[in-house]
Amino acid sequence: MLDREQIGVKSQRLALPPATLADLAAGLFLMMLAVTAAALLDVLYEPYRDARVHGSQTHYQLDDAVLYWAEFGRAADLNVKTAATSVSVELDGIHPAQPWMEREVFWSGRTVDEGTIDIRFPPALSVQAVRLFVVDGDSFMRVSLLQSGDQVRFANSHHDGVWHDFPVTVGERKAGRKSILLKKLVGDDARISALVLTGPGGDT
């Protein structure tokens, strides 16, 4: 076997001096410190990621005085739970959707682009507001527009369901009519689960 000196290799030149090794180790330590700090930030931020809520939808039950309550796509296009006399709802472009799994409000009506809800009611009924329950039960990428005249609402982050209020204006009350546009902005479709008319004398 050849001696290292014989083949011209000076082992002391190849080996890093302890001081250099110590410097390298210190550099490595600083780099690991930075990597650890970044990882720690990531861990601390974890609770804020993916705020999808799989909680209950108990807020689907309303305490307001309800004149009319219908659910979209539960048993038919429009499944009426509570109805005051002479209220009618017509849907254009909104059809029953596939039910969402493991959600309390599993039903909805959907439109792939836009649809309208046309509500007619007698002026004497004094309807105060139309409320729409919007749920995003199968996706995390859905934003819908709800619009009635200059009343504009956006259904953002509605995995747990949200009631959107549309006050009935004096003109609409006199005309006995209110129309609401449902339009998909982001996602596969726009969905709506329930419609309620509130006003004096309704069921509470």
Add this chain to the structure above:
Amino acid sequence: MTRSLSLIFAIAVMAGLSQVWLVEAPWHHIYSDIDGYMNRAFKLAFGEPLQPLDTFIPMGLPAFYAIFFWMFDDTGFQVVAVLQILMMAGVHVLVGLTSHRLFGDRRMALTAAVLSLAYWPLTGQLSFYMAEPVCTFLVVAGQYCFVRFVDERGLLWVAGAGLLFGLAATMKTQGWVFTIATLLTLVFWPAARSRLVMWLPVFLLAAMLPLAVQSGQIRSATGADAWFVLPGNGSYNMYNGQSARRGVGTWDNGNFYIYFTSNAYFDDGLLPPIVFNASMLDNTFFEEQLGALWRQDPVRQVLRMGVSASELFALQPQWPLRNVEVYSRLEIFFKYLALPVVYLPCFLLLWLSLKSRQLPPQLVYIALPVLGIMAVAALTSGQPRYLNPFLPNLMILAAAGWATLLRSQQRTESRRQV
């Protein structure tokens, strides 16, 4: 040195050409906001008036593309691709020249240039049309001009530095970081201070010139009264990044616009998209929304800023290289390789500076933009591609780190021999 840098330039051009051949049709990968840049470029090229919303993004890149679309029509795409290749090859050469000017060490300069050449994410980005390749060239060229100015004085060098930094800021707002870093040399770099003080008006005028042209463009499109206006995406981008949503949209008088977040962490826990009844150009509205985020949960926002800054260095395929499978695999490999080869010597340099309690101002000048982009990422978002124009500086720092280690080893060696 010249021969080595020429070789580096030739290899870089070949590397660039080879991957354009691989991708075949880079414009197939134009999407998201880059699509918007192209639309604006065509408008500028063919004299179509700009609309207010066109001024949402910086106008430098559309203006740059417009020149070639105007001159060559659709062939302009290929001309831009070739120019990008030449620019990136130029970046590697300029990294070597800047390093040599700053530290006077030939070996260190060549190491920096080779590191820059070998780091695939810099070459890989050439297959795509985006602001980063052009911006990288402008800031590296501007930095070289400034370093040369510190060495030799001269109107051309200082005006060149200012103009190139100003142009970079019209390509990507992050380009401002280099102008600010250069102005800060007045504080920490005596050699630069003694020269820049005299020439400061020239530097500032040159840096502001491209921004003034951009401001004029924005004013004519929006009818803004203010004498100096910037692109409208400032507050929107801050809200977009700090809210960490999959997208932020606006419903503006019946028109719907949305930008989806295309970060490396795209599928990793971003909040659902949100839409506002506002204009994307309404800075006051987005400032209010940002204020509301901070009032609601300041701890979340502080953490979000830290996470955004660290995401610049994410070990994930970055947009848009992840579109090409072989590139994304290469990119991940190089990002891991960068840990011991690029980042370790940077930290080593930091350690040696702390140990010796000496921080050469040249190093500070090169390090400041990297810290600057981290601050910008913290305020907005940390898409890894945002780091690209700042990577050449990291290569200079890495080469300086290895060279300092080598010198310290040689010193120890010679002491031992004595």
